[in-house]
Amino acid sequence: MTAPPAFDSLKTKLGEIHDLVKAAALMSWDQQTIMPPRGSESRAQQLGTIGKVAHETFISDEIGQLLDELRPFEESLDRDSFEASLIRVARRDFEKAIRVPPELFAEISREGSRTFGTWVEARANSDYERFRPRLERMVELKQRYVDCYPPPDDPYDTLLDDYEPGMKTSEVRVVFDRLKEALIPLVEAAGSAATPLVTGRFPAEKQRQLSLEIVRRFGFDETAWRLDTAPHPFAQSLGTTDIRITTREPESSLDGLFATMHECGHGLYENGVDPVLERTPLARGASLGLHESQSRLWENLVGRCRPFWSWFYPRLQEAFPRELGSIDEETWFRAINDVRPGLIRIEADEASYNLHIILRFELEQQIMAGLDLRELPDAWNEAMSRYLGIDVPDDARGVLQDVHWSRGGFGYFPTYSLGNVMSVQIWERLRADVDDVDDQISRGEFGAVREWLGEHVYRLGRKYLPAETLERVVGGSIDPEPYLRYLQGKLAVA
Amino acid sequence: MTAPPAFDSLKTKLGEIHDLVKAAALMSWDQQTIMPPRGSESRAQQLGTIGKVAHETFISDEIGQLLDELRPFEESLDRDSFEASLIRVARRDFEKAIRVPPELFAEISREGSRTFGTWVEARANSDYERFRPRLERMVELKQRYVDCYPPPDDPYDTLLDDYEPGMKTSEVRVVFDRLKEALIPLVEAAGSAATPLVTGRFPAEKQRQLSLEIVRRFGFDETAWRLDTAPHPFAQSLGTTDIRITTREPESSLDGLFATMHECGHGLYENGVDPVLERTPLARGASLGLHESQSRLWENLVGRCRPFWSWFYPRLQEAFPRELGSIDEETWFRAINDVRPGLIRIEADEASYNLHIILRFELEQQIMAGLDLRELPDAWNEAMSRYLGIDVPDDARGVLQDVHWSRGGFGYFPTYSLGNVMSVQIWERLRADVDDVDDQISRGEFGAVREWLGEHVYRLGRKYLPAETLERVVGGSIDPEPYLRYLQGKLAVA
Numbered sequence: 001m002t003a004p005p006a007f008d009s010l011k012t013k014l015g016e017i018h019d020l021v022k023a024a025a026l027m028s029w030d031q032q033t034i035m036p037p038r039g040s041e042s043r044a045q046q047l048g049t050i051g052k053v054a055h056e057t058f059i060s061d062e063i064g065q066l067l068d069e070l071r072p073f074e075e076s077l078d079r080d081s082f083e084a085s086l087i088r089v090a091r092r093d094f095e096k097a098i099r100v101p102p103e104l105f106a107e108i109s110r111e112g113s114r115t116f117g118t119w120v121e122a123r124a125n126s127d128y129e130r131f132r133p134r135l136e137r138m139v140e141l142k143q144r145y146v147d148c149y150p151p152p153d154d155p156y157d158t159l160l161d162d163y164e165p166g167m168k169t170s171e172v173r174v175v176f177d178r179l180k181e182a183l184i185p186l187v188e189a190a191g192s193a194a195t196p197l198v199t200g201r202f203p204a205e206k207q208r209q210l211s212l213e214i215v216r217r218f219g220f221d222e223t224a225w226r227l228d229t230a231p232h233p234f235a236q237s238l239g240t241t242d243i244r245i246t247t248r249e250p251e252s253s254l255d256g257l258f259a260t261m262h263e264c265g266h267g268l269y270e271n272g273v274d275p276v277l278e279r280t281p282l283a284r285g286a287s288l289g290l291h292e293s294q295s296r297l298w299e300n301l302v303g304r305c306r307p308f309w310s311w312f313y314p315r316l317q318e319a320f321p322r323e324l325g326s327i328d329e330e331t332w333f334r335a336i337n338d339v340r341p342g343l344i345r346i347e348a349d350e351a352s353y354n355l356h357i358i359l360r361f362e363l364e365q366q367i368m369a370g371l372d373l374r375e376l377p378d379a380w381n382e383a384m385s386r387y388l389g390i391d392v393p394d395d396a397r398g399v400l401q402d403v404h405w406s407r408g409g410f411g412y413f414p415t416y417s418l419g420n421v422m423s424v425q426i427w428e429r430l431r432a433d434v435d436d437v438d439d440q441i442s443r444g445e446f447g448a449v450r451e452w453l454g455e456h457v458y459r460l461g462r463k464y465l466p467a468e469t470l471e472r473v474v475g476g477s478i479d480p481e482p483y484l485r486y487l488q489g490k491l492a493v494a
Numbered sequence: 495m496t497a498p499p500a501f502d503s504l505k506t507k508l509g510e511i512h513d514l515v516k517a518a519a520l521m522s523w524d525q526q527t528i529m530p531p532r533g534s535e536s537r538a539q540q541l542g543t544i545g546k547v548a549h550e551t552f553i554s555d556e557i558g559q560l561l562d563e564l565r566p567f568e569e570s571l572d573r574d575s576f577e578a579s580l581i582r583v584a585r586r587d588f589e590k591a592i593r594v595p596p597e598l599f600a601e602i603s604r605e606g607s608r609t610f611g612t613w614v615e616a617r618a619n620s621d622y623e624r625f626r627p628r629l630e631r632m633v634e635l636k637q638r639y640v641d642c643y644p645p646p647d648d649p650y651d652t653l654l655d656d657y658e659p660g661m662k663t664s665e666v667r668v669v670f671d672r673l674k675e676a677l678i679p680l681v682e683a684a685g686s687a688a689t690p691l692v693t694g695r696f697p698a699e700k701q702r703q704l705s706l707e708i709v710r711r712f713g714f715d716e717t718a719w720r721l722d723t724a725p726h727p728f729a730q731s732l733g734t735t736d737i738r739i740t741t742r743e744p745e746s747s748l749d750g751l752f753a754t755m756h757e758c759g760h761g762l763y764e765n766g767v768d769p770v771l772e773r774t775p776l777a778r779g780a781s782l783g784l785h786e787s788q789s790r791l792w793e794n795l796v797g798r799c800r801p802f803w804s805w806f807y808p809r810l811q812e813a814f815p816r817e818l819g820s821i822d823e824e825t826w827f828r829a830i831n832d833v834r835p836g837l838i839r840i841e842a843d844e845a846s847y848n849l850h851i852i853l854r855f856e857l858e859q860q861i862m863a864g865l866d867l868r869e870l871p872d873a874w875n876e877a878m879s880r881y882l883g884i885d886v887p888d889d890a891r892g893v894l895q896d897v898h899w900s901r902g903g904f905g906y907f908p909t910y911s912l913g914n915v916m917s918v919q920i921w922e923r924l925r926a927d928v929d930d931v932d933d934q935i936s937r938g939e940f941g942a943v944r945e946w947l948g949e950h951v952y953r954l955g956r957k958y959l960p961a962e963t964l965e966r967v968v969g970g971s972i973d974p975e976p977y978l979r980y981l982q983g984k985l986a987v988a
Contacts, residue, residue, distance in 0.1 A: 019543035023517045030520060038718040042733025045773060049513035053547060224532040239536025279539060
């Protein structure tokens with residue numbers, strides 16, 4: 001069966017929507033990196049308009065009719081073909097999008113801007129009560145959003161599906177309960193034996209050069225990538241050959257190197273999508289969780305492993321002789337792999353990070369189930385004590401620390417830990433297929449790692465739901481055991 | 495009469511179109527400054543889509559109906575009011591836009607991309623015959639474009655109107671004939687007495703610092719502006735408080751300082767538009783000619799005058815002691831004001847520049863009147879000899895030197911010289927109103943100049959047609975005499 005004209009029409013329309021989405025991506029990238037501050041009011045208007053036009057174009061009757069018309073064609077095709085995948089994914093997106101009145105989307109977006117502003121002030125003053133009325137309103141809007149869909153097994157399923165399509169709350173809970181069981185004692189035991197941090201003054205320009213030395217080996221390439229700085233590092237794809245990654249370069253530490261490797265992992269995923277999928281909704285990572293599996297893989301499994309530093313530590317010492325001259329590789333390695341339970345999620349080590357996430361995952365479910373938000377700070381503080389053994393001194397460093405809820409991003413947090421878990425499943429599979437990974441890394445060679453990931457993960461883009469993508473890569477479903485073995489092995493050694 | 499709901503609807507719709515136009519402006523700015531080269535294919539698609547969506551939204555029946563409905567409201571208003579101006583300008587734009595089938599716009603744009611590609615190659619090989627078939631096709635498309643409108647007095651009027659709304663070819667001809675009469679002998683006489691150019695090595699970073707020192711005094715401000723480099727400098731406004739100017743910094747000369755002042759002039763115009771006009775089609779300069787009057791005013795009337803250099807030349811010498819230590823202010827002043835007829839428009843001095851423009855203006859009319867394009871190089875070369883006394887050695891430095899025709903930009907060139915002419919009319923008016931302009935400039939003070947321009951020119955934005963804008967500023971119509979007096983006076987002194 002040759003493609004009917006309706007397929008070309010659908011592809012053209014989805015291509016135009018993709019272009020609009022990428023225009024918004026550029027506006028957002030620019031806003032977070034290089035825009036003059038007084039551009040923000042115009043930019044908010046512009047982003048609002050592009051989002052509205054893209055959404056209205058997508059939920060049009062025309063797209064609905066094309067999708068109906070294409071059903072026989074889709075059924076005649078190999079499920080793995082580009083055409084079948086495009087129709088299947090577009091239909092899933094469409095059926096979700098048309099359930100929500102555009103006015104509700106717009107209200108969540110407007111309320112999100114206001115709530116974000118209030119959150120910034122509330123956090124600066126550690127004043128949760130100032131934030132609470134806005135948060136209550138946002139929760140109400142998100143409950144209305146959930147009500148647009150047929151009742152799921154768990155109301156949280158609907159929220160989770162926006163970030164990790166097809167995943168169920170009950171599946172996440174099984175994984176997280178196992179992590180919790182293993183990590184609470186592990187973090188408690190390891191935390192008391194922490195190595196001192198490496199401190200000093202590390203000039204930004206030098207850090208940038210070192211970051212580039214590393215990520216060029218990973219696959220960063222000036223003809224198709226940029227590296228800029230942003231207060232909160234992120235990666236953005238404006239096309240599979242226009243990848244923008246950002247980092248931060250605080251001069252007081254070398255944390256920026258890991259931020260760059262992390263964002264490079266996101267970038268490699270977007271850059272590695274099959275060119276055939278370009279300018280379609282398939283031309284991106286399968287989910288936030290799988291995306292995070294790739295950023296964590298490059299940051300942690302590659303960037304914090306021994307062979308990596310046997311390659312790069314001499315170079316780092318050479319760059320900062322005063323700060324690192326008297327610190328040996330072993331001490332450096334321990335310092336960057338230490339477990340050190342703390343208040344702030346984004347500063348957390350690899351192991352305790354997951355406990356921060358699990359706490360949020362559990363609280364989000366309680367919030368959606370109707371928790372009185374006056375009790376949220378206590379619930380937060382109690383869980384911090386239970387999971388990390390930490391007393392929270394104020395709400396700024398507690399319940400107010402993250403931006404996500406102000407924008408209505410309930411359901412987003414779990415994907416960070418799902419990414420950690422999947423990263424090791426994928427890494428084990430890779431190591432079974434590729435010989436001498438450690439030797440290669442210890443020579444600063446990453447081509448075989450990148451190519452394996454490209455072939456098995458990146459190329460697929462968003463053709464399949466995350467669970468199917470993972471199944472194709474590792475031959476099974478999500479499983480926390482490899483990740484726990486990895487952490488336990490590493491912390492026993494370090 | 496209070497504003498009817500239709501006015502709010504029109505304003506909202508125009509605001510959304512404005513947002514789309516600004517999204518395209520950002521994409522274009524990014525493409526010309528910092529985009530990784532391999533982003534260009536995606537970017538072309540994205541720009542095409544945004545342009546199409548903006549155009550389709552504008553020429554919709556909805557806008558037409560709103561404009562009809564708003565006729566009585568408009569007639570009840572003071573013509574100078576924001577509301578009347580918005581309706582009037584939107585109606586003029588709408589009545590032009592609906593005459594052209596969207597398919598023709600799209601074809602000109604697609605053909606423009608292809609012809610641009612061919613032009614790049616043809617220029618590199620000085621191979622006009624390679625370019626000719628594409629140019630013929632483009633001329634044909636532009637003739638079809640002209641045919642969409644009621645027959646004007648002169649077919650060139652329609653093209654000119656896209657860049658200098660309301661201006662007639664016959665009016666331009668009167669101005670240009672007078673310039674030609676005066677400038678051909680002036681350039682011939684001055685050219686033989688040229689001062690040697692100042693040469694040396696001027697590091698880009700130092701040039702950037704000096705450029706910023708100057709334009710910060712003009713009104714550049716980091717909270718609302720950026721300065722970047724681009725192969726062909728330009729200015730772009732993404733909002734009245736998000737102004738992007740660009741410059742080039744070839745290390746072999748200090749030409750980049752003048753490019754920065756030029757683009758800063760464009761930026762000041764956009765930055766100075768009345769905030770009430772923000773996010774409407776009135777929030778920009780009145781025409782390309784008036785825009786150019788402002789870039790030239792800051793570049794030439796301010797940036798090449800004696801008081802300016804009595805302020806800044808010591809600073810320049812201090813920055814480049816080896817290159818400029820032995821060159822006195824008088825020699826520098828002559829070198830930057832010299833008349834030196836040459837082959838290339840963008841390298842031309844202030845006086846001979848206009849002869850390059852007049853040549854193009856005349857050839858464009860012949861082209862639209864059906865000139866056999868096989869004869870175009872000869873026509874070019876003959877005019878270069880007649881106007882500038884120069885033999886053209888090859889087409890790369892002749893008829894192939896400019897990008898404009900490849901994109902279909904017939905009618906654009908005259909605005910450069912119209913800008914020169916208007917700049918001095920405005921400058922004379924300013925000097926009549928502001929005391930001690932020279933003294934202020936010689937102290938590096940530009941606030942009074944900027945404020946006068948803001949109050950009399952910038953604030954108006956695009957409320958009025960260029961002729962009416964000029965009338966309001968100088969109390970008369972376009973007149974080449976002040977400009978000629980200025981050039982004659984300056985060249986007699988220099």
